[in-house]
Amino acid sequence: MRFHSPAIQYFHAVRRTGSIRAAARVLNVASSAVSRQILKLEQEVGSPLFERNARGLTLTTVGEMLARHVMNVLQDLDRFRSDVASLSGTWHGTVSIACIESLTESVLPELIASHRGRARRVSFTTEVKGSSDVLEALSRGEADIGIAMALRHPPDLRQVALKRFRLGAVVAREHPLARRKTVTLAQCLAFPVIHALPELSIYHLLQPLIAQLSETPEPAIQANSIDLMRELAARGVGVAFQTQLGIGRLSRDSQLVFLPLDNAGSPVWSDLGIYVRAERTLPAYTESFLQELVRELGERERRENAAYPQVS
Amino acid sequence: MRFHSPAIQYFHAVRRTGSIRAAARVLNVASSAVSRQILKLEQEVGSPLFERNARGLTLTTVGEMLARHVMNVLQDLDRFRSDVASLSGTWHGTVSIACIESLTESVLPELIASHRGRARRVSFTTEVKGSSDVLEALSRGEADIGIAMALRHPPDLRQVALKRFRLGAVVAREHPLARRKTVTLAQCLAFPVIHALPELSIYHLLQPLIAQLSETPEPAIQANSIDLMRELAARGVGVAFQTQLGIGRLSRDSQLVFLPLDNAGSPVWSDLGIYVRAERTLPAYTESFLQELVRELGERERRENAAYPQVS
DNA sequence: TATAGCCGTTGCCGAAACGGCAGCAACATG
DNA sequence: CATGTTGCTGCCGTTTCGGCAACGGCTATA
Numbered sequence: 196m197r198f199h200s201p202a203i204q205y206f207h208a209v210r211r212t213g214s215i216r217a218a219a220r221v222l223n224v225a226s227s228a229v230s231r232q233i234l235k236l237e238q239e240v241g242s243p244l245f246e247r248n249a250r251g252l253t254l255t256t257v258g259e260m261l262a263r264h265v266m267n268v269l270q271d272l273d274r275f276r277s278d279v280a281s282l283s284g285t286w287h288g289t290v291s292i293a294c295i296e297s298l299t300e301s302v303l304p305e306l307i308a309s310h311r312g313r314a315r316r317v318s319f320t321t322e323v324k325g326s327s328d329v330l331e332a333l334s335r336g337e338a339d340i341g342i343a344m345a346l347r348h349p350p351d352l353r354q355v356a357l358k359r360f361r362l363g364a365v366v367a368r369e370h371p372l373a374r375r376k377t378v379t380l381a382q383c384l385a386f387p388v389i390h391a392l393p394e395l396s397i398y399h400l401l402q403p404l405i406a407q408l409s410e411t412p413e414p415a416i417q418a419n420s421i422d423l424m425r426e427l428a429a430r431g432v433g434v435a436f437q438t439q440l441g442i443g444r445l446s447r448d449s450q451l452v453f454l455p456l457d458n459a460g461s462p463v464w465s466d467l468g469i470y471v472r473a474e475r476t477l478p479a480y481t482e483s484f485l486q487e488l489v490r491e492l493g494e495r496e497r498r499e500n501a502a503y504p505q506v507s
Numbered sequence: 508m509r510f511h512s513p514a515i516q517y518f519h520a521v522r523r524t525g526s527i528r529a530a531a532r533v534l535n536v537a538s539s540a541v542s543r544q545i546l547k548l549e550q551e552v553g554s555p556l557f558e559r560n561a562r563g564l565t566l567t568t569v570g571e572m573l574a575r576h577v578m579n580v581l582q583d584l585d586r587f588r589s590d591v592a593s594l595s596g597t598w599h600g601t602v603s604i605a606c607i608e609s610l611t612e613s614v615l616p617e618l619i620a621s622h623r624g625r626a627r628r629v630s631f632t633t634e635v636k637g638s639s640d641v642l643e644a645l646s647r648g649e650a651d652i653g654i655a656m657a658l659r660h661p662p663d664l665r666q667v668a669l670k671r672f673r674l675g676a677v678v679a680r681e682h683p684l685a686r687r688k689t690v691t692l693a694q695c696l697a698f699p700v701i702h703a704l705p706e707l708s709i710y711h712l713l714q715p716l717i718a719q720l721s722e723t724p725e726p727a728i729q730a731n732s733i734d735l736m737r738e739l740a741a742r743g744v745g746v747a748f749q750t751q752l753g754i755g756r757l758s759r760d761s762q763l764v765f766l767p768l769d770n771a772g773s774p775v776w777s778d779l780g781i782y783v784r785a786e787r788t789l790p791a792y793t794e795s796f797l798q799e800l801v802r803e804l805g806e807r808e809r810r811e812n813a814a815y816p817q818v819s
Numbered sequence: 820t821a822t823a824g825c826c827g828t829t830g831c832c833g834a835a836a837c838g839g840c841a842g843c844a845a846c847a848t849g
Numbered sequence: 850c851a852t853g854t855t856g857c858t859g860c861c862g863t864t865t866c867g868g869c870a871a872c873g874g875c876t877a878t879a
Contacts, residue, residue, distance in 0.1 A: 239510050263587070268579075
């Protein structure tokens with residue numbers, strides 16, 4: 196089912212690989228063929244699409260415009276294919292997800308497992324990244340669904356849903372703070388804390404609040420792995436900060452205690468956004484999973500906010 | 508700038524014309540070439556795209572799916588072209604509008620004139636249709652922007668804006684009702700009325716209200732031309748029903764008087780919707796006009812509702 | 820400074836795709 | 850039954866495409 200001129204696909208491959216020869220290897224054709232198609236495209240458009248650097252090609256402004264168009268075409272072709280396939284009863288395809296680490300402990304594995312239980316022919320690709328990298332991967336068409344901290348998102352992305360979860364302190368069961376219902380940041384800073392490095396978005400949530408406090412914090416550990424921070428907290432090394440989503444199993448096993456943060460009487464929210472390329476209609480199987488994802492996150496949001504009602 | 512395989516464009520032409528030979532004439536190629544491209548497409552997709560009737564071709568289900576994809580591709584290609592053109596400073600293209608008759612008296616001509624005053628290189632195509640035909644033309648990709656009564660719209664269309672205007676009685680200056688501020692339907696029906704035929708959406712707005720009244724109405728005139736109804740009312744033939752949008756000049760010349768309808772104490776609204784294909788990003792020049800259209804209609808809505816405040 | 824390894828591009832040539840022409844059968848209309 | 854129109858199919862010249870080998874430009878390394 197290849198009714199689009201090869202130029203389109205060649206261009207797409209060159210953009211992704213950043214090199215004509217590399218694209219040719221991926222496409223299983225001679226590099227000369229790729230080169231000629233690109234040159235022909237540039238002649239048709241009337242403007243160069245790539246800047247030829249010594250070590251590969253970079254998109255020009257016009258090239259980026261064409262890349263957007265080509266992405267729209269190829270993604271819509273995917274959708275068309277899945278539409279035709281679903282007509283004859285066969286649901287198959289791959290859902291590609293880019294998400295931040297907090298989802299990997301329980302939300303995503305459970306959802307994927309349950310979904311594959313019902314739709315065996317749908318496969319998944321998931322890539323864990325930082326929030327801004329998630330949005331970038333989505334913009335570049337390298338993922339279908341993105342889950343990231345709800346920062347300002349580029350206009351070519353659409354925020355399908357926005358779920359807010361309470362940020363809290365995470366301590367071991369034996370920790371002195373563990374008997375409290377909620378904690379303030381100041382109370383936490385009296386103990387050794389496990390800080391997130393700036394590449395994690397928790398850092399940007401907490402930093403402004405910490406800056407307001409004038410106290411000298413206890414010596415702290417810094418890490419960029421949520422998994423590591425969680426395990427450190429479980430071993431009583433210190434106080435970590437997370438949403439309850441990121442704790443998961445250790446919380447159920449009662450090794451960890453989650454204490455909602457209380458910032459001058461109001462909760463500290465961590466906003467989770469679900470994103471999709473705006474100029475795109477998702478294939479049916481992707482849309483189906485997306486709906487489940489939104490529903491599940493909404494369900495968790497509801498449950499957590501019921502368990503820890505407003506401080507005020 | 509034709510970097511899409513001919514099959515795409517041929518298919519699109521065949522779909523629009525409903526015949527291979529007609530498409531070939533439009534495309535300036537031999538009919539055999541078109542026929543072969545369609546056959547090749549069907550082979551690639553693995554399913555017939557058209558039903559061959561004796562007198563032309565009709566889309567199959569799969570064909571309609573492909574038509575949707577092809578429409579997305581070609582419309583997005585248009586957008587890409589306009590993006591590239593605007594990069595080199597030249598804004599040009601054609602905005603195609605499908606709308607109902609009430610817009611043709613003042614809103615649309617003024618907007619188009621003012622827009623062309625600023626952007627000389629943008630041309631316009633406008634087609635006046637009934638509300639449901641407007642939506643259909645939009646779905647088929649025969650128009651960029653649709654303005655119609657806000658009925659339920661198909662899911663492949665997006666309602667960009669919804670503006671409500673008061674439905675009112677329209678009478679000549681000398682008409683006995685002309686001195687009133689508002690009128691009820693019952694008061695109107697005491698006089699000869701000019702009814703809309705079912706093909707106009709005013710009919711569907713008024714019919715349920717008329718059905719509630721048990722009175723025997725005066726002998727009425729029925730028409731399907733808003734222009735005709737307006738001119739009839741201006742000549743004192745009877746009471747017509749319209750939104751103020753549809754009166755325009757004759758109202759400014761004080762030949763006609765607009766009397767908002769009062770239905771058991773509440774206004775009768777006529778909802779005007781502005782529509783666009785959902786799976787599409789508009790070219791910049793089209794988007795620009797669309798914004799002006801929405802703004803202008805919003806402005807009129809505001810002015811009218813200020814002139815005729817709530818009845819209650 | 821010389822060399823090896825990439826890079827994109829180009830000439831050449833066989834293969835594949837495309838399009839035009841004329842003619843076919845099928846069907847509708849009168 | 851004649852006529853017109855429909856889509857389809859051999860045949861054939863033209864265009865396009867892709868593979869191979871080679872060239873010049875560049876970087877990194879010895």
